Amino acid sequence: MKPTVYLNGNFVHADKASVSSIDTAYLYGYGIFDSLRIYGGVPFLLDRHLARLATGADFLGIDRPNPKTIANVVHELIKRNGDTEARVRITLSMTGIGIVPTLPEKRIATLFIAMMPLDVHSIEQAQSKGVRAIISHKATRTTGPLSAIKGTAQALGIIAQSEAHDSDADEAILLNDKGMLAEGSFSNLFIAKNGVLITPDLKSGILPGITREAVIASAKRNGIPIEMRQVKLNEAVKADEIFLTNSVREIVPIIALNAKAVDNGKPGVITKRLLTAYKALAKRETNRAD
Numbered sequence: 001m002k003p004t005v006y007l008n009g010n011f012v013h014a015d016k017a018s019v020s021s022i023d024t025a026y027l028y029g030y031g032i033f034d035s036l037r038i039y040g041g042v043p044f045l046l047d048r049h050l051a052r053l054a055t056g057a058d059f060l061g062i063d064r065p066n067p068k069t070i071a072n073v074v075h076e077l078i079k080r081n082g083d084t085e086a087r088v089r090i091t092l093s094m095t096g097i098g099i100v101p102t103l104p105e106k107r108i109a110t111l112f113i114a115m116m117p118l119d120v121h122s123i124e125q126a127q128s129k130g131v132r133a134i135i136s137h138k139a140t141r142t143t144g145p146l147s148a149i150k151g152t153a154q155a156l157g158i159i160a161q162s163e164a165h166d167s168d169a170d171e172a173i174l175l176n177d178k179g180m181l182a183e184g185s186f187s188n189l190f191i192a193k194n195g196v197l198i199t200p201d202l203k204s205g206i207l208p209g210i211t212r213e214a215v216i217a218s219a220k221r222n223g224i225p226i227e228m229r230q231v232k233l234n235e236a237v238k239a240d241e242i243f244l245t246n247s248v249r250e251i252v253p254i255i256a257l258n259a260k261a262v263d264n265g266k267p268g269v270i271t272k273r274l275l276t277a278y279k280a281l282a283k284r285e286t287n288r289a290d
Contacts, residue, residue, distance in 0.1 A: 004080045006073045006113040011080060014114065020095045023110055024062075029153025031093030031110075032056035036210075036247050037118070041084040042286035043074055048210045049247070053090060056149045062094050063109040073113050083117040087248050093152065123249050127275060130255030130267050131170035133184075133242070135233065136160040141174050141182035141205035150207055160185035171244060171254065173236070176205035181231040184244040187252075188212035192241035192270045197226040204230060211245040211278070218277045224270060241268030250282075251275040 002013040025031035034049045034056075050067040057064040074088055091112045139160040141147060160172035164185070173189060176182040181200050183189045188209040190199045197219050200206050219226045236242060240263050242254040251274055253267035262268075 003115060004077060005115070006077060006111070008109075008111055011076070017112070019093075019110055019112065023093050023095050025091065025093035025110070025152040029151065029155075030060065031091060031152035032060060032062065032150055033089055033091040033152055034150055035087055035089045037250075037282075038078060038084065038086040038088060038115070039282050039286040041078055043071075043078070043088065044247075044282050044286055045210055045214070046071055046074065048213070049090070052150065052208070052210065053092065056151070057092055059145075059149055060151075061107075062092055063107055064092055065109070065111060070111070070113070077113060077115045081115050083115060085118050085120050087116050087118055089114050089116070091152065118248065123252075126170075126249065126252050128267070130253040130265075132168075132256040132259070133171040133173055133244075133254045134164050134167045134169045134258055135236075136163050136172040136174050136185075138163050139172070139174050139185070141176045143176050143178065143203065143205040147205040148202065148208055154186075157185040169256075169259075171252075173254075173257075175233060176200075178230075179233070180204055181233055181236055182206055184246075187244035187246040187249070189236075190215065190243050190245065191231070191236050191239040192268060193235065193239050195225065195270070197224050197270060197274075198231055198235065199226070199228055200231050201228040209245060209247075211247050211250065214278060214281060215245055215251065215274055218274055218281065222273065222277060224274075239263075241271050243267075243271045243274075250278055 004011050005014045005017050007017045034053045036049045037044050050070055093110045095108045139156040160174055164172040172185045174182045182204050183206045190197060202208055242262050244252050253271045255262055255265050
């Protein structure tokens with residue numbers, strides 16, 4: 001069965017949805033999006049994702065629907081598609097600019113929401129076994145204000161992912177324009193050393209991830225010391241543990257960096273502890289029974 005998506009007020013089959021050729025996301029990569037995970041048919045931390053979407057829309061000057069309207073669409077898509085374990089992507093851009101990149105008085109918002117089933121088994125395999133990563137030499141994060149916006153222009157992440165693939169790795173870690181650690185290709189980065197959890201701060205050119213935020217809060221609740229600051233590359237090389245976070249894959253351990261094992265080459269104690277806590281949080285928030 002063809003999946004149903006939402007586009008500008010209509011629920012249609014995915015192959016019937018079309019966006020204007022003068023849409024800003026297509027012409028200039030000028031748009032925003034947010035992805036969230038569905039557990040047991042229930043969206044997780046939807047309010048937080050909608051708040052970040054609103055922040056990005058306001059920054060870029062894109063008109064946006066009421067968050068409640070978007071939330072209702074997400075719930076309707078879950079019902080129509082019937083996928084209980086899935087990813088939802090909300091994309092917001094606009095038409096009305098044309099081929100000259102100046103913001104006009106009249107802007108027509110484009111709201112596209114799609115739902116995709118998840119291979120939960122593959123995600124859990126990555127979590128239990130860990131993945132291999134490289135430091136990207138082709139993609140660099142900037143430390144300007146746009147780094148905090150989840151924009152539709154995602155060339156850097158795709159370049160980094162391709163570089164990882166070409167290096168027989170699973171993930172890529174990006175440095176920022178000051179040579180400090182930033183984040184993964186589509187994820188936030190954490191390292192652990194001597195029992196202390198460390199993550200690049202918001203000045204490092206990173207996206208303020210929803211899962212990152214949840215992990216930081218979880219670490220504090222569980223008495224794990226945490227530092228949010230500028231992080232040197234050498235700290236990752238010497239780390240006891242490294243892991244990545246995002247809303248779809250939750251927490252994924254990195255067991256090798258640039259073909260060298262991280263500690264003993266297995267997911268670490270802090271990583272596993274935080275993953276357990278995160279899964280428990282998702283279960284509570286989505287009210288799933290055993």
